[in-house]
Amino acid sequence: MSLPTSQHPGQRLSNAMWIFATRWATLASLLSMIVLGLGWEMWWAPLREGGSWWAFKVLPLTLAIGGVLKMRLYTYRWLSLLCWMYFLEGAVRAYSDLGPSSMLALWQTALSVILFATCSAHVRMRLRAGKTLSNTNSPGAIHTE
Numbered sequence: 001m002s003l004p005t006s007q008h009p010g011q012r013l014s015n016a017m018w019i020f021a022t023r024w025a026t027l028a029s030l031l032s033m034i035v036l037g038l039g040w041e042m043w044w045a046p047l048r049e050g051g052s053w054w055a056f057k058v059l060p061l062t063l064a065i066g067g068v069l070k071m072r073l074y075t076y077r078w079l080s081l082l083c084w085m086y087f088l089e090g091a092v093r094a095y096s097d098l099g100p101s102s103m104l105a106l107w108q109t110a111l112s113v114i115l116f117a118t119c120s121a122h123v124r125m126r127l128r129a130g131k132t133l134s135n136t137n138s139p140g141a142i143h144t145e
Contacts, residue, residue, distance in 0.1 A: 015129050022122035026076065027068050029115040033086060034058045036108055045101035057089075073126055080119035087112040 037058035046052040060082055067075025090109035094102050 015125060019122065019125050019129065022118050022125065023068065023071055026079075026115065026118040026122060027065070029111055029118060030061060030064060030068060030079070033083075033108065033111045033115060034061050036104065036111060037061070037086075040101070040104045040108075045097075045099065045104055057086075061086075071126075073123060076119045076123050076126075080116050080123065083112040083115040083119070087116075 038055055041047070041055040041057070042051045047054055064075055064079045064082075068079070087109055090105045090107075090112060092105075094105035094109060097105060
């Protein structure tokens, strides 16, 4: 399938705005998941009184902050896969835990879906913008998917 060789300047601006919007939405959901994970395991509903070692589960999420801020495509890709681990934990604990832990698990499940959606949208838009740019830079080239 060949892509158009020219793109309206307004459309490029719109694409760039959506890319930055998905970046900030990803960062917001990522930070929300970190706060939720720490608060859940340390204060709101820990597995043990006084906090739990399960608070370390947010460590992989903290490693992604730099890559999201620098818009590294690789970070968005592995983060979109990692968030499913948090989805699974949230789904299991929403079903098995009682009290406030069950509600926090539902929040984690929802945030992980949002994180996946924003990461996936960001990657798709970046790849689509890259293909469009490569078409405009080399007008004689034929690009297929």
